[in-house]
Amino acid sequence: MEADNYREELRLLEALLFASNTPLSIDDLKARVPDDKHDYLPALLKMLQLQYRDKGVNLNKIDDRWAFRTAPDLAYALHVEKEIEKKLSNAAIETLSIIAYHQPVTRAEIENIRGVATGRGTLDILMESEWIKMGRRRQVPGRPVTWITSNHFLDYFGLENLDDLPGVAELQASGLLDTRPAIDTIPETADMFGDDE
Amino acid sequence: MEADNYREELRLLEALLFASNTPLSIDDLKARVPDDKHDYLPALLKMLQLQYRDKGVNLNKIDDRWAFRTAPDLAYALHVEKEIEKKLSNAAIETLSIIAYHQPVTRAEIENIRGVATGRGTLDILMESEWIKMGRRRQVPGRPVTWITSNHFLDYFGLENLDDLPGVAELQASGLLDTRPAIDTIPETADMFGDDE
Amino acid sequence: MDNISNIFEEDKKPEEDVTEKLLLDIDGFDGPIDLLMNLARDQKVDLTKISILELANQYLDFIEKAREVRLELAADYLVMAAWLAYLKSRLLIPEQVEEDEPSGEAMAEALAFQLRRLEAIRSLGVKLVEQEKLGQDFFKRGNPEGLYTLSKAKHDVTLFELLKSYGNIQRRNDNNVYRVEPFKLMSMEEALERLVHMLGRIPSWQSLFTLLPTGFETSLVARSALASMLSATLEMAKQGNIHIKQEELFGDVYIKAVKEE
Numbered sequence: 011m012e013a014d015n016y017r018e019e020l021r022l023l024e025a026l027l028f029a030s031n032t033p034l035s036i037d038d039l040k041a042r043v044p045d046d047k048h049d050y051l052p053a054l055l056k057m058l059q060l061q062y063r064d065k066g067v068n069l070n071k072i073d074d075r076w077a078f079r080t081a082p083d084l085a086y087a088l089h090v091e092k093e094i095e096k097k098l099s100n101a102a103i104e105t106l107s108i109i110a111y112h113q114p115v116t117r118a119e120i121e122n123i124r125g126v127a128t129g130r131g132t133l134d135i136l137m138e139s140e141w142i143k144m145g146r147r148r149q150v151p152g153r154p155v156t157w158i159t160s161n162h163f164l165d166y167f168g169l170e171n172l173d174d175l176p177g178v179a180e181l182q183a184s185g186l187l188d189t190r191p192a193i194d195t196i197p198e199t200a201d202m203f204g205d206d207e
Numbered sequence: 208m209e210a211d212n213y214r215e216e217l218r219l220l221e222a223l224l225f226a227s228n229t230p231l232s233i234d235d236l237k238a239r240v241p242d243d244k245h246d247y248l249p250a251l252l253k254m255l256q257l258q259y260r261d262k263g264v265n266l267n268k269i270d271d272r273w274a275f276r277t278a279p280d281l282a283y284a285l286h287v288e289k290e291i292e293k294k295l296s297n298a299a300i301e302t303l304s305i306i307a308y309h310q311p312v313t314r315a316e317i318e319n320i321r322g323v324a325t326g327r328g329t330l331d332i333l334m335e336s337e338w339i340k341m342g343r344r345r346q347v348p349g350r351p352v353t354w355i356t357s358n359h360f361l362d363y364f365g366l367e368n369l370d371d372l373p374g375v376a377e378l379q380a381s382g383l384l385d386t387r388p389a390i391d392t393i394p395e396t397a398d399m400f401g402d403d404e
Numbered sequence: 405m406d407n408i409s410n411i412f413e414e415d416k417k418p419e420e421d422v423t424e425k426l427l428l429d430i431d432g433f434d435g436p437i438d439l440l441m442n443l444a445r446d447q448k449v450d451l452t453k454i455s456i457l458e459l460a461n462q463y464l465d466f467i468e469k470a471r472e473v474r475l476e477l478a479a480d481y482l483v484m485a486a487w488l489a490y491l492k493s494r495l496l497i498p499e500q501v502e503e504d505e506p507s508g509e510a511m512a513e514a515l516a517f518q519l520r521r522l523e524a525i526r527s528l529g530v531k532l533v534e535q536e537k538l539g540q541d542f543f544k545r546g547n548p549e550g551l552y553t554l555s556k557a558k559h560d561v562t563l564f565e566l567l568k569s570y571g572n573i574q575r576r577n578d579n580n581v582y583r584v585e586p587f588k589l590m591s592m593e594e595a596l597e598r599l600v601h602m603l604g605r606i607p608s609w610q611s612l613f614t615l616l617p618t619g620f621e622t623s624l625v626a627r628s629a630l631a632s633m634l635s636a637t638l639e640m641a642k643q644g645n646i647h648i649k650q651e652e653l654f655g656d657v658y659i660k661a662v663k664e665e
Contacts, residue, residue, distance in 0.1 A: 017261075022284055024263030025277040029285055031546035042284045064214075066221030080222040080549055087219055087239045088226050089552045098559040100569070106561070107570035123573060139559045167563045181571050226549040239551070275545060282541035295533065298434065304529035320521060322437025323480075364535040365542060373531040374524075383521045 013057050019047055020058055027058075033075030102132050106141055110163070110175060114145040114156035133157065141166065210254050216244055220255055230272035230362060269362045279365060295332075302329050303338060307360070307372055309386050311342040311353035316386045330354070338363065436484035437522060439463070444519055451520045456512035457495050460488040491515070588625050590617070592639075595632035599640060609649070609658040612637060 013020065026042055027034060036051050043051065055076055059069040062078070070079045080088060098106075105128055108120050121128050136142045145158040164171065210217065223239055224231060233248050240248065252273055256266040259275070267276045277285060295303075302325060305317050318325050333339045342355040356369070366372060378384050433439045443462045444454050467485045470477060494508030506514070536542055602615055616633060620626040637659050640646045647660045 021261075021263035021278065022281055025281045025285060025543070026263075028264045028275070029277050029543035029546045064218075066218035066223075067225045077547070078225065078545075080226045081218065084219055084222040087223060088549055090239055092553060093558045095558055095560060098561045098565075102559070103561055103565055103569040104573055107566045108573065110566065111570055123577070125576065135559065167566065169563075176567060181567060181574075223551065225545060227551050228548050231551075235551075238553075276538070277543045279536040279542045282536060285543055286540070297529075300529040300533055301526060304525050304532055307532065308525065308528060320518075320525065321434070322518065322522065323435035363538045364532065365538065366535075372528075373535065374528050378524055378528065381520075381524070383517075383524045385517075385521070 013061065016050070016054060016057065019043070019050065019054050020061070023054055023058055027069065027076055027078050030077070033072050033077035035075045038075075098135070099132070101126075101128065102135050105132050106136055106159075106163075109136075109142050109157045110159050110172070113158040113172075114148075115158075116148055116154040116156050118154060120157070210258065213247070213251060213254065216240070216247065216251050217255055217258070220251055224255075224266065224273055224275050227274070230267075230269050230274035230358070232272045235272075267362075267365070268367050270358050270368055272358060274362065276365070296329070298326065299329050299332050303333055306333070306339050306354045307356050307369070308375065308378055309384060310355040310369075311345075312386060313345055313351040313353050315351060317354070320386065436463075436481050437518065439466070439481070440484075440515075441519060441523065451516070451523050454516060454519070456516055457492060459515075460492045460495075463488050464492070588621060590625070590629035590632040592632050592635050595629070595636035596639065599633065599636045603640075603646065603661050606659070606661055609660045612657040612659060615659075 022043060023039065026039060030038075036055075039051055040048050047054070055069070055071075059071070062069045066081050066084055067078050068081050070077055101124075104124055105120055108123050109115055112119065112123065115123075117128060117133070133142070140160055141163040142157050143160045145156040147153040147155050159172070163169075169175065219240060220236065223236060227235075233252075236248055237245050244251070252266070252268075256268070256273075259266045263278055263281055264275050265278050267274055298321075301321055302317055305320050306312055309316065309320070314325055314330070330339070337357055338360040339354050340357045342353040344350040344352055360366075361368065361371075369375070433442070440459060440463060443466065444451060444459055446462075447454060447458060464485055467477065467481060470481075491508060491511050495512060496508075538544065598617070599615070606615075612633060613630075616626075616629055620629065634657065637646060637648060637657070641648050641659075645662055647662060649658050650656070651658075
C-alpha cells in the first residue's frame with residue numbers, strides 16, 4: 011500500500027482522530043469512514059502512525075484505540091515552570107528550626123513547641139524545598155510520622171552534621187537566645203555597700 | 208529558510224499548537240520557545256502552515272493567533288449537528304452582521320441601519336456566544352459604547368481576519384459600509400445624527 | 405436559516421395577494437423598514453432602481469387598509485406613514501424647498517440608501533451563517549493536553565534566620581509561663597515586727613546597724629533591710645515608743661526604748 015494512493019483516507023483519519031475527545035477504536039472509525047475502506051483501516055492507521063512518528067505530535071495506540079498525543083520528549087515545553095523567589099514564612103522557618111533541633115519530631119510536638127497549629131502547607135513547603143523528610147513513625151497510639159532534616163538541609167546550611175548546629179547555651183551566648191527575665195539583669199555584688207555599677 | 212533545517216523547531220511548534228486549548232499568539236509561543244528562535248517564529252509558523260495545507264488538519268491563522276483546525280472539506284464526515292441557524296433569530300443574525308461589517312458601531316447606529324429598536328436580548332446573546340465584545344467608547348456626547356467582533360468570532364466562522372468576511376469588498380465598493388443615519392423615523396433615533404445611547 | 409432564505413424568495417406571489425398577505429403577516433414584520441423592504445421587493449425590481457414614490461404610495465395604501473381592517477398599528481408604522489406622506493408631497497411639488505430642509509430627492513435617496521444597505525446586510529448575514537463554522541464544519545482538537553505554566557516557588561533562608569527563629573521560639577516559650585521571682589527584700593512590716601520584737605531586749609542606746617538581720621545574699625537585700633529598719637524606727641519614734649539620736653552627720657543612728665513610767 012502506498013500512502014500517496016490513500017491521501018484522502020489519511021486526511022479523513024487525521025481529522026477524525028484530531029477532533030475526537032476520546033481515543034477511537036477501529037469500530038468507532040468505521041462509523042465515519044466509507045464502507046469500502048473499512049478493511050484498510052488497520053493498515054491506514056499504521057501508515058498515519060508512521061507519518062507522524064518523527065513529528066511533534068504522534069499517533070499513539072492505546073489498547074485498541076488510537077489518539078494523537080504530543081511527542082513525549084516535548085512535554086517539557088507544555089509545562090513551563092517558572093521559579094519564583096519567595097520569602098519563607100516565619101512559620102516555616104520556625105518549623106524548620108524545631109525539626110532541626112528536636113528531630114525526630116512529630117507534627118503534634120512541633121505544634122506544642124511553637125504554641126500554634128502548624129498548617130499542612132508549612133511542612134509541604136519544607137518538603138518541597140527538600141530540607142525535611144519523613145522519619146520513622148513514632149511507636150505510640152496513632153503511629154504519628156516524625157520529621158527529620160535531610161542531607162540537603164546540611165548542604166544548604168553548610169553544616170557538616172547536625173552536631174554543628176549551635177547548642178542552646180551557644181545560642182544564648184551569642185545573643186540569639188535571650189531568655190533571662192528582666193530582674194535578673196540587676197548586677198550583684200557580695201559587698202553590701204560596694205560600688206556595684 | 209529550509210524546513211529540514213528547522214525540524215526540531217517545527218516539532219516544538221506542532222506540539223504546542225496541538226496541545227493548546229486556545230489559539231496561540233507569537234507572544235504565547237515565545238514563552239515556550241528558546242530565545243534564539245523568537246525572530247524566526249513568523250517564518251516557522253508559515254512553514255508549518257504550508258506543511259499542513261493539504262492535510263486533514265490545517266494550521267489556521269486567526270487574526271494574530273494560530274490554531275490547528277480540521278480541514279473544512281471534511282465536514283461531511285465530522286458533522287455533529289447544526290445548531291446555530293436554529294438558535295439565532297433573524298434580528299441576532301442581522302445585528303451580528305452589522306457589527307461584523309460596520310465595526311466599531313454603536314447601538315444607535317445598529318438601530319438606525321436596521322430601522323428598528325434593538326431588543327435587550329439581542330446584544331446579550333451575541334456577547335454570550337463571545338462573538339462580540341465592547342470596543343472603545345465613541346468620543347461624542349454621551350460617550351456611547353461601540354461594539355466589535357471578537358477573535359472567537361473569526362475562529363468560529365473560520366476567518367483569518369475581517370477582510371475575509373464574505374462580500375466585504377463588494378460592500379465597501381458599493382458605499383454601503385457607511386453608517387450614516389438614513390432617515391429619522393425610528394423613535395429611538397429621533398436625533399438624525401446623534402448617538403443617544 | 406430557512407426563514408431567511410425564504411424571505412428572499414418570496415416574491416413569486418401574485419400581486420393581488422400582496423396586501424392581504426402583508427396584512428396577515430404584519431405582526432411578523434420587524435418594523436416599518438422591514439415592511440418597506442417587502443413592498444419594495446414586490447415592485448420586482450432591483451433596489452437600486454426602485455421608485456421611492458411608488459413605494460411610498462404602496463406603503464400608504466397598505467397602512468390605510470390595515471387600519472380599516474382591524475389594526476391598531478404600532479406608532480412607528482404611523483410615523484413612517486406620516487414621513488412618507490410628507491416625502492411624497494415633496495417629490496410631487498419639488499420647488500417648495502425651504503432653506504434648512506433636505507430636498508425631496510435627498511430624502512428619497514436617503515430612504516433608498518437605507519433599504520439598499522439593510523438589504524445588503526441581510527444577504528451578508530445569510531452568507532455569514534452559511535460559513536463553515538467551528539464545531540460544526542471544522543473542529544478544534546477534541547482532547548488537547550493543554551499548556552500549563554507552573555510557578556514553582558524557590559525559597560531562601562539563611563542559617564542566621566534559622567537560629568534566630570529558634571531563639572525566638574525558646575524565648576517565647578519562657579515568656580509563656582512568666583514567673584516573677586520573689587524578691588528577697590525586707591519589707592517595712594518585717595522591719596517593724598523585728599524592731600518591736602527586739603525592743604524589750606535593748607537596755608540602752610543601741611546602734612541600728614547592730615539590729616540588722618545578717619546573712620544577706622546580696623548587697624541589694626542588705627540595703628533594703630537597712631532602709632526598711634530605718635523607716636521602722638522613724639515610725640516607732642513617731643508613735644512615741646523609742647528615742648532616736650545621731651551624734652554627727654552620716655554617723656551611726658542610735659535608738660533606745662521609751663521606758664514606761
